[in-house]
Amino acid sequence: MSYSTKVLDHYENPRNVGTFGKEDEGVATGMVGAPACGDVMKLQIKVNKDGVIEDAKFKTYGCGSAIASSSLVTEWVKGKTLDEALTIKNTQIAEELALPPVKIHCSVLAEDAIKAAVADYKARHGEMQGEMVETAACKG
Amino acid sequence: MIKTPIYLDYSATTPVDPRVAEVMIPYLTEKFGNPASRSHEFGWEAEKAVEQAREQVAALVNADPKEIIWTSGATESNNLAIKGAAHFYKAKGKHLVTMMTEHKAVIDTMRHLESEGYEVTYLKPEPSGLVDIEKFKAALRPDTILASVMLVNNEIGVIQDIAALGEICRAQGIIFHVDAAQATGKVAIDLAKLKVDLMSFSAHKTYGPKGIGALYVQRKPRVRLEAQMHGGGHERGLRSGTLATHQIAGMGEAFRIAREEMAAENERVRSLRDRLYKGLSQIEEVHVNGDMEQRVPHNLNISFNFVEGESLIMAIRDLAVSSGSACTSASLEPSYVLRALGRSDELAHSSIRFTIGRFTTEEEIDYAIELLKNKIGRLREMSPLWDMFKEGVDLSTVKWASH
């Protein structure tokens, strides 16, 4: 399988790999996917008092496209409000990375990871009840 | 300086040995006759080469040259053996036995026969990849006409006890077919002793050319087949089509070399494999797939836990290796062979097959070990599963969001 140069770039030099400290303030975590499907994404966001995502980190178990998709969204969510972050769509991710059809599910998973992280943040901060995010893993 | 990518995929295919290429080329150029041409020197010369190669192939497996039929490769041999025998003996019964870990050429052919009304039992191997003799015995029925078990598995390299299986089949009058595509040059084969009726061979897994293979069809006791390819009546009517002299001559030479050099070569290759195994054992959470004792010397199949298979392949692009078998690696399905062994999908996905060969060097093995240590480390750094494992979380108890 041939990967686009953008996927290769994110794969070789992933942005924002890591984990925030457990005690860090304003941190929320979204974990989506399942090992049996071949992809697990963990996206963490750090939200400041104004409700703006000021930092993001990820860890991903998955193919190059999954790693690239999660790396890309850590860049994209930074500086966005939670609601703005929720407007990021998988089609944009897929387009940016030139994902082939068989890898579209990676971009879907990345979108789901954003939703899960935002939902986690809102749940922690009492804005709404923790809602399970329906994800579309194992479609690949 | 190491030249990359390093080829560690000798079970997918091998380069043609230079000595083999040298034998082949004259039959492409000046000795180009059609071996079926009986009216001139060009034809006789080609026919002579074909018969000499037949002797060379027979010699490696201690068979009579008359028992060797040329085909276009092991896939065709498997098709001809299984369909040919099943069709010929259908009046005797319509049940066949094989294993879940056979090559696709056998599995798909069995499926084809099922669509024609035959019944097939697919035996599950033990977690070691080996067949349990008692379970094999139990699968045989009065209407079983054929059993097919590969000598060496293409993915995990385990060697089945075909001597014992052959005895069982012979005692019950069941035709025994063995796919030996991965075995030639690695395992000694003595067809004068083995109770094997049909055996498939391939040239390109043993430093011969692609597009040529053979089928051993035992004469005493005689096994009958219904031909699958018809025409000019070549190969005593069992397989029609102009014989590809250069490919046949190449296969003969490749098998001659295998016979003369396999003992020494296997020792060398085994020491390289063991070196690789020792090096990779230093990495945490690696699991060998398949029995380590009953195994060909050039194969190492390892799963790297908590690392996803495709990203692993991408990370080690400097190594030409397989994840799953070459024939199925275009799909995202985990290897059916590893699943039959009871491996989880995750471990099946993160498995790598290393197959070492005639031209592999110690430097290449050392390079591969270092590369893997680095890359596995890096991918695990990135893996949330590795974190959880390190924190002591039992991943099997986690409720994943998607399920």
Place this chain on the structure above:
Amino acid sequence: MSPVYFDHNATTPLDESVLQAMLPFFREHYGNASSRHEFGRAARQAVDDAREQVADAVGAHPSQVYFVSGGTEANNLLIKGVAARLKPSQVAVSAVEHPSVTVPVQELREHGWKVRRLAVDHAGRIDMDEAKSALREPTGLMSVMLANNETGVIQDVASLAELARSAGALVHTDAVQALGKMPVNFATLNVHAMTLSAHKIYGPKGMGALILDKRLDIKPQITGGGHEKGLRAGTENVPAIVGFGAACMLASDRLAQSSFNLEQMRGRMNQGLRTMGAILFGDGAERLPNTSYFALPGIEGETLVMALDRAGYAVASGSACSSGGADPSPVLLSMGVERELARCAVRVSLGRGNEMSQIERFLQALQDEIFRLKKLAAIAV
């Protein structure tokens, strides 16, 4: 002195440039085309390129090209593959087909098919009225070779295909002998399937292709691994595929020039043969430019080819596949040739390496052999 090769319809020597194209794929780019690593991808690329070259040579689309182990396999695959998908009816084949068509067709009878042989006239051509009458019966498949391996006679496949199509039959043509010796165009011939072979066009043995209309659903005959879009399993024979592609390119490039040269030589050959009292088969029909099929009444074909071999000329009696059999050629018998005369048949098939001077010397040698054999016969009596 090395013998002169006049048996190009049996097989051809590999062209030097084809060999050069193939060589790197034995030792350098040796990967399995199904492997995903660099070695595999290089092999896959080479296979794809060759598929385009083959398609280009016959006016087909690369997606219509399926590589197989040779012409025999392509014919078997098409006939059995089509029959497995259709309700048994009639299969119509010409009376002069190659055994790799006639034998699989006979096999179909076991599955409830009726076989209709389309008779040919004295020159080996299928009669259109004969075809029309055959097609009045419900017909699933018609298979007619484009050019005959023994006589070189060319059939009007395009017209036959039109007849067959309007009767609802699928049409296949075995173009193994035609390729490289006359223009061959899949689209113009308007057939559903076509068989090609590499070793008749200065490519390697063990390689061929089935050109297939993608709308046709045919049942694979060799299964296991899903190669060639599931139609033909088995590790791709990359060097041979590359060689086939290169040979196809050459065939197209050189067709005009080589046809002209062959026609010239064959003309001189036939003229010489006539003066020796030879009977030329297929005379009067449109034929491939390289084939002379003749008989010298009273001289057994087998005897003559052996004598010519000793004199340094490699020719054939009947087709290579059935050489060795004492039976006269079924092709000639179906053209109404007497058994006695058919036994005297000798085929000379010219090729790229031949020159006019060889024809002249051959005719002289033949004259000498005739004289010698007649003298022997006279003594024997």
